[in-house]
Amino acid sequence: MAGFRYGICNETFQDWPLDKALDLARRVGYTGWEVAPFMLADDARSITAQQRSDYRRQVEGAGFEVIGLHWLLAKTEGYYLTTDNAAVRQATTEYFCELARLCKDLGGKVMVLGSPQQRNVPEGASMEQAYEFAAEVLRGVVPALEANDVRIALEPLGHEEGNFMNTQAQGRQLREMIGSEHVGLHLDVKAMSDETDDIAGLIRENADLMLHFHANDPNRQGPGMGSVDFAPIFEALGAVEYQGWVSVEVFDYAPGIETLVTESMKNMLAAQKP
Numbered sequence: 001m002a003g004f005r006y007g008i009c010n011e012t013f014q015d016w017p018l019d020k021a022l023d024l025a026r027r028v029g030y031t032g033w034e035v036a037p038f039m040l041a042d043d044a045r046s047i048t049a050q051q052r053s054d055y056r057r058q059v060e061g062a063g064f065e066v067i068g069l070h071w072l073l074a075k076t077e078g079y080y081l082t083t084d085n086a087a088v089r090q091a092t093t094e095y096f097c098e099l100a101r102l103c104k105d106l107g108g109k110v111m112v113l114g115s116p117q118q119r120n121v122p123e124g125a126s127m128e129q130a131y132e133f134a135a136e137v138l139r140g141v142v143p144a145l146e147a148n149d150v151r152i153a154l155e156p157l158g159h160e161e162g163n164f165m166n167t168q169a170q171g172r173q174l175r176e177m178i179g180s181e182h183v184g185l186h187l188d189v190k191a192m193s194d195e196t197d198d199i200a201g202l203i204r205e206n207a208d209l210m211l212h213f214h215a216n217d218p219n220r221q222g223p224g225m226g227s228v229d230f231a232p233i234f235e236a237l238g239a240v241e242y243q244g245w246v247s248v249e250v251f252d253y254a255p256g257i258e259t260l261v262t263e264s265m266k267n268m269l270a271a272q273k274p
């Protein structure tokens with residue numbers, strides 16, 4: 001059985017102090033730390049060099065690697081991927097460039113581009129035009145990705161989340177339009193469940209571009225805490241020799257932080273038992 005590397009998203013721990021969150025995650029067996037920038041500050045530009053290096057030192061000192069960033073535009077204002085407003089598109093490009101620097105400063109390598117609220121196709125706009133605008137915004141970020149050795153992983157999201165880039169095929173199409181080796185795909189179990197019952201099949205079909213992977217369930221809790229069977233998912237990740245992180249991302253905190261963190265790991269390991 002492949003030895004996967006397990007990460008967890010920092011917003012899972014909500015208002016816990018960082019040392020307490022890292023301590024629980026480490027004891028449970030996670031070694032990757034995925035950062036939602038809004039947990040540090042609403043505006044990434046306000047995070048000073050000192051704060052970046054202190055944060056990185058604390059996370060690495062607790063035995064983690066920083067995986068990278070997700071929820072890139074959550075809680076920001078004035079940025080939008082698919083808008084016909086050229087000034088907003090330019091500002092969005094510049095903000096992504098800043099996030100690439102933040103990602104590198106924190107020791108991360110990948111930025112997950114979900115951010116459904118900032119990419120839904122505006123009323124009256126055509127889908128085709130929306131893809132053109134998104135590709136333009138992201139082409140402008142490529143030099144910063146190259147300079148900081150960071151990749152963007154495009155995250156298709158289900159219809160519950162929004163109407164732009166709902167399938168892996170659409171993610172591949174946008175990547176093609178950007179045309180950079182520094183852009184690939186992010187596969188998320190909750191999102192893929194909206195597309196197909198054959199998640200393992202989607203993993204196999206998109207393994208060539210898969211930069212990152214989120215383990216969760218359509219019920220918005222952790223892997224194995226809902227109806228999705230993770231046995232075929234881990235089998236597929238093993239079969240394609242996935243080398244990246246399997247990172248837990250939850251949206252429903254009702255079970256409590258300890259339960260989400262521990263059950264998710266327990267279920268992921270149990271799903272790989274012969």
Ligand SMILES: O=C(O)C(=O)CO
Nearest residue numbers: 070071072112114115
């Ligand atoms: O927007 C993001 O990055 C998310 O993780 C949403 O799934």
